[in-house]
Structure formats: structure tokens, C-alpha cells
Amino acid sequence: xxRHRCLLxxxxxxxxxxxxxxxxxxxxxxxxxxxxxxxxxxWEVLREHGAAQDWPLVLLPAQRAVTFADACSxxxxxxxxxxxxxxxxxxxxxxxxxxxxxxxxxxAIYGPGERRNRIAFTLERSACALFGLATFGVHLTAxxxxxxxxxxxRSSTKPTWPGYYDNSVAGGITAGDGPLATVVRECEEExxxxxxxxxxxxxxxxxxxxxxxxxxxxRQPEMQYVYDxxxxxxxxxxxxxxxxxxxxLLDRATVLDxxxxxxxxxxxxxxxxxxxxxxxxxxxxxxxxxxxLVSLLHTPLRIPVPS
Numbered sequence: 001x002x003r004h005r006c007l008l009x010x011x012x013x014x015x016x017x018x019x020x021x022x023x024x025x026x027x028x029x030x031x032x033x034x035x036x037x038x039x040x041x042x043w044e045v046l047r048e049h050g051a052a053q054d055w056p057l058v059l060l061p062a063q064r065a066v067t068f069a070d071a072c073s074x075x076x077x078x079x080x081x082x083x084x085x086x087x088x089x090x091x092x093x094x095x096x097x098x099x100x101x102x103x104x105x106x107x108a109i110y111g112p113g114e115r116r117n118r119i120a121f122t123l124e125r126s127a128c129a130l131f132g133l134a135t136f137g138v139h140l141t142a143x144x145x146x147x148x149x150x151x152x153x154r155s156s157t158k159p160t161w162p163g164y165y166d167n168s169v170a171g172g173i174t175a176g177d178g179p180l181a182t183v184v185r186e187c188e189e190e191x192x193x194x195x196x197x198x199x200x201x202x203x204x205x206x207x208x209x210x211x212x213x214x215x216x217x218x219r220q221p222e223m224q225y226v227y228d229x230x231x232x233x234x235x236x237x238x239x240x241x242x243x244x245x246x247x248x249l250l251d252r253a254t255v256l257d258x259x260x261x262x263x264x265x266x267x268x269x270x271x272x273x274x275x276x277x278x279x280x281x282x283x284x285x286x287x288x289x290x291x292x293l294v295s296l297l298h299t300p301l302r303i304p305v306p307s
Contacts, residue, residue, distance in 0.1 A: 037132030078121035
């Protein structure tokens with residue numbers, strides 16, 4: 001793990017892509033509006049097998065785009081179609097990264113329209129990366145009155161980022177759930193925190209948006225709902241569901257040093273930077289890249305997201 005020279009370099013380990021500027025990608029259109037970014041290998045699978053499998057997807061080579069057939073217009077029809085495509089790819093051992101991480105969890109995919117929070121369809125969580133679709137999650141920073149932060153170490157058996165440091169609590173928002181319900185549930189499942197305690201002390205602190213390109217080249221637009229949890233000194237966090245192997249209560253200097261060491265999961269560093277900024281620990285007076293960092297934490301995705 002190479003040590004980073006500065007926080008801006010740390011931020012770019014997560015906010016590391018601009019798919020709008022990548023001419024190699026194909027657009028995923030829904031009702032004429034782009035909602036995703038499809039890499040060439042996935043396009044080729046759709047081109048070679050789509051007709052034989054009778055997938056209700058239309059390829060538009062001149063536009064370098066994929067869209068739904070006219071007959072596939074409802075949420076239920078699109079959900080069935082997209083999950084059928086993803087299941088076929090998984091069963092034929094295509095794209096083991098990310099499909100070997102199949103979760104049997106459906107994520108909501110948003111589309112255009114006048115109705116608030118219009119869901120176009122839902123899709124298996126691990127398959128969203130294949131189509132460069134935006135995903136949504138929650139990240140919570142639990143801290144004490146003296147400014148120390150609870151930091152878990154990810155289990156060494158996790159399929160992604162094993163052994164890295166994480167935010168206090170984090171998780172994806174499955175279809176049908178809201179951010180607050182998700183963060184309350186994740187606090188209990190991952191850290192053993194009782195829901196009444198979390199609801200009493202949790203504070204919503206905004207959203208972060210960024211584009212992440214994985215080591216395998218998958219495009220992942222992401223929006224994270226951010227929460228703070230100021231805990232009484234006598235409350236401790238402990239592994240509950242095996243997601244983390246341990247929790248430590250760390251001062252800000254140690255957290256910052258581990259961020260520079262590159263031992264945090266990349267998107268967790270953005271959440272921690274946001275926490276440092278909002279709490280006045282990272283300012284224009286002590287960070288030369290302050291305004292650039294603030295901008296990177298709120299990169300416009302320019303695709304449909306919850307309002």
C-alpha cells in the first residue's frame with residue numbers, strides 16, 4: 001500500500017473517473033435519457049447473444065447506445081429483463097468480477113420523469129457495475145465528545161477490500177428502503193448498536209457523489225448519504241455480523257495518517273474528509289487543496305438520482 005503524498009491524492013483513489021469523457025463507453029438509455037455507462041465487453045455480449053436470448057434490449061450502434069424495447073416499458077418488465085440478462089451472464093461465467101459477488105439484493109435504478117424519485121427498474125446489486133448504473137448507500141461516522149472516531153477493520157474474508165479500514169458503519173440501500181432505515185439497521189447489524197440509541201443520536205449530514213472506476217474497469221457512479229453519530233463515552237462498538245473483525249477508537253491524527261497510508265477503503269476516505277471539513281478539522285487555513293477537495297466530494301453525476 002503506497003503512502004499518499006497529500007489528501008488530494010487520497011481523494012483521487014476514489015473520485016478517479018469521468019465516464020462522460022470516455023469515448024470507449026456505450027450509453028445506457030432509459031426513455032431517451034442516459035442512466036448508465038456500458039463498457040465494450042458488455043456491449044459485445046448484448047450484441048452477440050441478445051437476439052438469441054430474446055432480451056428486450058435494443059442496440060443503437062450509430063448512437064453507441066442500448067435502450068429498452070418499446071414493449072418493455074413498466075418497472076416490472078424492465079426489472080425482469082435486466083435481472084434475466086444478469087443471471088444469464090452469471091450462469092455462463094461471464095464477468096466473474098463483479099458477478100461472483102452475487103448478493104440476491106435488488107438495488108433501485110432511477111430514470112427520468114416528472115414523478116419524484118422515479119424508479120425505472122431494480123437490479124441485482126452485483127450486476128449494476130456491468131452497466132455503469134448509479135448505486136446508493138449510507139456511511140455513518142460514530143465519534144465521541146472528545147473527537148475520537150470509531151474505526152472498524154474489514155474482515156479478512158470479505159470479497160472486497162479485505163483487511164482495510166472502513167467507516168464506522170456503511171451499507172448499500174436496497175430497493176424499497178430509505179437511507180435512515182438503512183443506517184439504523186446497519187448500525188445494529190454491523191456494530192451492535194441498539195436502534196433506539198441510533199435514532200436518538202444520529203444526524204443526517206448530506207450526500208457525497210463521485211465516479212469510481214474499479215481495477216477491472218467497471219464504472220460506478222455512487223451517491224452516499226452521510227450521517228454523524230455522537231455517542232456517549234460509555235457506548236462501545238463491537239463486531240456483530242462478521243463484516244468487521246475489530247473496532248478501534250482513534251484520534252483524528254491517527255485516522256488522517258491511516259488515510260495517507262492508503263489503508264482505508266477508498267470511498268471511506270471521502271466520507272472522512274467530509275467529516276473533517278464539516279467539523280472544522282480540515283479548513284482553508286490548514287489544507288492547500290481545500291476548495292478542490294470540497295468540490296470533489298460533490299461531483300455532479302448528471303444522471304437520474306433521487307431528488
